[in-house]
Every structure is written in structure tokens, then in C-alpha cells.
Amino acid sequence: MRVSNIRSGRIFRLALCFLVILPLLYLLANWSDNHKRVQRAYHARFGGRKQSHQRLESRPREAPKLVEGLGNFEPRNLRPRHGAGENGDAHILWPNKTNVADAAEMEYGMNIACSDEISMHRSVRDTRLEECKHWNYPYDLPTTSVIIVFHNEGFSVLMRTVHSVIDRSPKHVLHEIILVDDYSDKENLRTKLDHYVQQFQGLVKIIRNKEREGLIRTRSRGAMEATGEVIVFLDAHCEVNLNWLPPLLAPIYRDRTVMTVPIIDGIDHKTFEYTPVYEGDKHFRGIFEWGMLYKENDVPRREQQRRAHNSEPYRSPTHAGGLFAINRDYFLELGAYDPGLLVWGGENFELSFKIWQCGGSIEWVPCSRVGHVYRGFMPYNFGKLAEKKKGPLITINYKRVIETWFDAPHKEFFYTREPLARYLDMGDISEQLALKKRLNCKSFQWFMDNVAYDVLDKFPALPANLHWGELRSVASDGCLDSMSNEPPALMGFTYCQGTGNQLMRLNAEGQLGVDERCVEADRQGIKLAVCRLGTVTGPWSYDEHSKHLLHHRHRKCMALHPETLQLSLARCDANNAYQQWLFKKIRPDW
Ligand code: UDP
Ligand code: MN
Numbered sequence: 001m002r003v004s005n006i007r008s009g010r011i012f013r014l015a016l017c018f019l020v021i022l023p024l025l026y027l028l029a030n031w032s033d034n035h036k037r038v039q040r041a042y043h044a045r046f047g048g049r050k051q052s053h054q055r056l057e058s059r060p061r062e063a064p065k066l067v068e069g070l071g072n073f074e075p076r077n078l079r080p081r082h083g084a085g086e087n088g089d090a091h092i093l094w095p096n097k098t099n100v101a102d103a104a105e106m107e108y109g110m111n112i113a114c115s116d117e118i119s120m121h122r123s124v125r126d127t128r129l130e131e132c133k134h135w136n137y138p139y140d141l142p143t144t145s146v147i148i149v150f151h152n153e154g155f156s157v158l159m160r161t162v163h164s165v166i167d168r169s170p171k172h173v174l175h176e177i178i179l180v181d182d183y184s185d186k187e188n189l190r191t192k193l194d195h196y197v198q199q200f201q202g203l204v205k206i207i208r209n210k211e212r213e214g215l216i217r218t219r220s221r222g223a224m225e226a227t228g229e230v231i232v233f234l235d236a237h238c239e240v241n242l243n244w245l246p247p248l249l250a251p252i253y254r255d256r257t258v259m260t261v262p263i264i265d266g267i268d269h270k271t272f273e274y275t276p277v278y279e280g281d282k283h284f285r286g287i288f289e290w291g292m293l294y295k296e297n298d299v300p301r302r303e304q305q306r307r308a309h310n311s312e313p314y315r316s317p318t319h320a321g322g323l324f325a326i327n328r329d330y331f332l333e334l335g336a337y338d339p340g341l342l343v344w345g346g347e348n349f350e351l352s353f354k355i356w357q358c359g360g361s362i363e364w365v366p367c368s369r370v371g372h373v374y375r376g377f378m379p380y381n382f383g384k385l386a387e388k389k390k391g392p393l394i395t396i397n398y399k400r401v402i403e404t405w406f407d408a409p410h411k412e413f414f415y416t417r418e419p420l421a422r423y424l425d426m427g428d429i430s431e432q433l434a435l436k437k438r439l440n441c442k443s444f445q446w447f448m449d450n451v452a453y454d455v456l457d458k459f460p461a462l463p464a465n466l467h468w469g470e471l472r473s474v475a476s477d478g479c480l481d482s483m484s485n486e487p488p489a490l491m492g493f494t495y496c497q498g499t500g501n502q503l504m505r506l507n508a509e510g511q512l513g514v515d516e517r518c519v520e521a522d523r524q525g526i527k528l529a530v531c532r533l534g535t536v537t538g539p540w541s542y543d544e545h546s547k548h549l550l551h552h553r554h555r556k557c558m559a560l561h562p563e564t565l566q567l568s569l570a571r572c573d574a575n576n577a578y579q580q581w582l583f584k585k586i587r588p589d590w
Helices: 002-046 049-058 095-108 112-116 130-134 155-168 191-200 214-225 245-254 328-333 347-357 383-388 393-405 408-417 419-423 430-438 444-450
Strands: 144-150 174-181 204-208 230-234 238-240 258-267 284-288 294-298 324-327 361-373 465-473 479-481 492-494 503-507 512-514 517-522 525-530 540-543 548-551 556-560 567-570 581-584
Touching (some): 155 191, 155 238, 174 191, 174 214, 214 230, 214 347, 230 245, 230 328, 238 258, 245 324, 284 347, 347 393, 347 444, 393 408, 393 419, 408 444, 419 503
Parallel strands (some): 144 174, 144 230, 258 361
Antiparallel strands (some): 230 324, 238 361, 284 294, 479 492, 503 512, 548 556
16 A cells, blocks of 8 residues: 555656646747747847848748648638629720720820729639649748839729738738838829728838839838838739749748749730730749840759759749849848939849849749739839939949949940940949948859859850941931831831931941841841841941941842832942941930
8 A cells, every 4th residue: 555655646746747847848838939939020020130030040941842732821712703804804894984994094004994993802813833732831931021112003903902912911921011102193192092001900001202212212112111021022013813922932931042033924904804924834034135135034954953843933043123022131131222223124133133143042933923014105204313314224224233243244245235335324333342242242154154054045145346336328318227116027217316226236247236136138128137046147247448238148238229218138339329338326425
């Protein structure tokens, strides 16, 4: 008995210990877990910027997992919706609304009257790969601020962007939506907007610029004001697709130096039909040509093979600009956007080069799809900002980016393609160069060799220009002009205006170029053509003495018809002034 008594006493004490200690341990573990969570929320909200790095380091870096059933963030029990534009279908206005629709198109570059008839909560078609529905993402994803900058956008389009984000993002992840008004002057974007967002009870915040800043600086301002751990930029005319956010956040959760980009679907600017721009299971990534036009290319095999599943993110040298996610602190550590970039253009390259060269990376995420309205035209002007700087503002932006991030040989490609850029005043870039040094960033050659290794295949190195300028006829007062056409098209002949579409370049290999296009000739005439990869069109040569432009393959000269002013090839005739041309340097007086 005693023994047993003693034993049972021990057992009792042991049991008591367990009963007391285990819950205590449990409480303690829970408390520290909770404590961490509260701390995280606190830091996300009120700064504590420095800690965020360590916080990320100490997290278990769970990777997304492919599962049998539906992924953990997949929407369940979606009810079909019926009505105008539902399922992302086109919505056609009644003919009696044609005038209103036309007016809206003129004012906004899109049919706001059509948008006004579509529900704020409309459904869109699921454009993702089937596999996307079967990924599990970490639950504990970083808190997110969605930043939407806008200048004079249509009210219903802007608010549908907001509603789609709220309707299709996990509540515990969506920290806030910040609307940054870039000095809009439409009345409904003030009082009506302020009133409308009250329903979101603080989730949607509005900040307003005191003067027009342009989209680049406005985005940087949004980033500074945001208090989420990750910021996601969207244009003010988007609709996010199903389960768009977790796949964008997952790579950043594992590595704060990854910037992620959703795959962009198209929303028609007339009917608001939601359709994929990229169909099937083929992927594309962002690159550039030497005049810094944004281009896309098939994902090279080398990159495809780095991944086990076709729905996984892949690396991309650049991105289109408007839509992406990035750790907020990281974005600010990189200096946000170069504040010397004005209004629009080039900022997507600046951020891309900066990220890659300074140790980060860019991934495009097939399972995150966002619809974007591509407008018919740009409905706004650049306001006062454009007056401050003379010369084409976008090319000035490019020049800042090139002078900061390119190396000498690649800079030459840019100046060969854009000869006028040499004369443009890009302002002071010493801060950008200092940042590059401070962050110990790699060279542009490194970027070309390791990241953008497919660019030179698509856009070969440019031979130097032998001649460039307007191509003036000696016989008649006028110049060759691409008329801003796209190939196939005939080259035109118009008054000399010194504009980009009259700026012809004849390079050392005999290619006659205008913008990113080349000039070819056949029996029908002188034509605008796609520059053939690696091969030379023409080849043309220019003789300063005879002033002839000779097409070597056809062994004929470029000629202007005296009456019709049509261009063609003709048998070379030294006495015919209609075959004589002068390259006249356009000297910008800005
Ligand atoms: N935007 C802005 N300030 C400007 C110009 C544009 O805030 O000076 C906003 C615009 O409302 C949109 C975003 O920036 O939400 C991107 O501009 P846009 O859609 O015109 O660019 P695109 O999609 O044509 O590249
Ligand atoms: Mn846009």
C-alpha cells in the first residue's frame, strides 16, 4: 500500500506537474506567437522599419506547395452572377447612348458610360492556368498596401479597381488601399469620392498632391505614406482576377528583394470585355530595344527549365511599369523612383535595372492575373511639368536611366538609336550615381550576361551611324517621313519638320533606319519594314558627292516622282535632282 501509496503519490505529483506545466508551456508558446504577431502588425502599421528585415529573416520561409484539392486561398462556392459585363463579357451600349460614349472616349480614352452600367462587383473570367487553383500559400503572408495613383480617371472605373481588390484579396493580408490623387480637377473625384470611400471604414485612404507631380513621383509618394509591409501598385483602371494576391506575395515573403509582377490581361476600352492578352500556357517576359521601347520576348528555355511547374514564377529582366508588388522598405532603400524622372516613362526600366544590378530580382507570376484597360490614347497632357523641361520629356527620362545604369558600349547603342538624346539636358544624376556606388551595384554587362541574355538576339548590337538627320530632297522642298505608320506601309514625303518620324539614320552596315524600323525598297516603292534580325536591309549607301542613296541589291537609286511625290527606286542618273538627297542634322535648339 505504502509503496503503492508513495508510488501513487509520485504519479499524482507527476500528473499534477504535467497538468500545470503543459498548459503553461502552451500558453507561453502561444503568447510569444501572439506577441510576435502583434509586434508584426505594430511594426507594419507604425514603422519599425529597421526591424522588418530581421523579422523576415527569422520567419520560417515556407514555399508554396502544389496540392491535390483546391489551394488554401482559392475562392469557394462562387455564385454565377448575371448582368451587364458579368463574367468579363463585353457590354454594348444602346445606340441612343452613342454620343455619351463618344464624349467619354474623348475625355478619358475609354468608354466610361459603358463602365457606369457595369456592377462594381462584376465577375471576370478566370484566365489562369488550371494548375494555379492547386497551390497552397503560407497563411502568414506580409501585410499589403495597395497603392493606386490617378489623374482625372473615370469614377466607376477607379472604384471598380478598388472593389475588385477588396472582393478578391484575403482580409488579413489587405492592410489598406491608398488612392493618391495626382491633382485631378474633376469634381466627382473630390466630394463624391470622399463620400464614397466612407463605406470602407478606413481601409481606403485618399491622399492628394498639392500640384501635379506625374505618375512617377506620385507612386513614390504613395510608397512613403504606406504602412503595409509590401506595396502593390495598380493603375486606376484595373480589375484583379481570382486569388491574385497570395501568389504575388509568396516570393516576397521568402525573399524581400524579389519584386513580383502579375500577368496583365486586357480590358477593352470600348466594351470593358475582359480577355487574356497572353493565351495558353506560353509565357513571356519583359525586355527592351535600344531606343528603350518596352518589348516582350518568349521566356528562354534556360529560364523555363529552372522551374518544376509551368505555373511557377519566372525571372524577367524588366516589367511594363504599372502593376507590381515589392517590399516597401526595400523599395525605399533603393531610393524609390529617381525623383528626377518626370511624369511618365522610363521608370519601369530604372526600377528594373536598379533591382537586378543592386542584388534583387524580378519575377513574373503566372498565377496572379490583373486586367488593365489599355486606352485608345493618352487623354492627359503633361501639364506644367513638361514646360519646365524643353525637349521630349520621355527621352530625357530614358537618358537619365541610361546614363545611370548602362556602361559605355551599351550607352552608344542608345545614342545611335536616338541621336538627339545626346543633346538633351537630363539634369543632375549625381545622387543616382552615388546610390549605385553605395549599394555596390553590379555592372550593366553583368546584367546583360546573366539576366537579359536574350536581348541581343532580338535586338542586335547597333552599328554606328554614318549619317543621320532629316533626309531632304534636293529637287523638292520636303523630307522622307515614316508618317508614324507601322510596317507594312509606304514611306511618305512631307514638309520637313525635324520630328522623330523624319529622323533617318544610315549605319555602317547599310541599314537605313527610322525609329525602331528600317527602310526597304521593292518594285512597289520605298517601304517601312521591320528591321530583320541580324541581317541588313538594303544595304543602302550614301554618296556625298553625287548625293545618291543607292540600294545595293537592286542597284538603283532612291527617287522622288516630280509630280506625284511618290518614292521609288530608279536607274541612277547623275543629272536628276529628284534622285539627290541631303542628310540634314536636326540640331535641337532646346
Ligand atoms: N497618372 C497620374 N499622373 C499623371 C499621369 C498618370 O497619376 O500625370 C496615373 C493614371 O491615372 C494611371 C497611372 O498613373 O492610374 C498610369 O498612367 P496610364 O494608365 O496613363 O499609363 P499607361 O497604362 O498608359 O502606361
Ligand atoms: Mn494604365
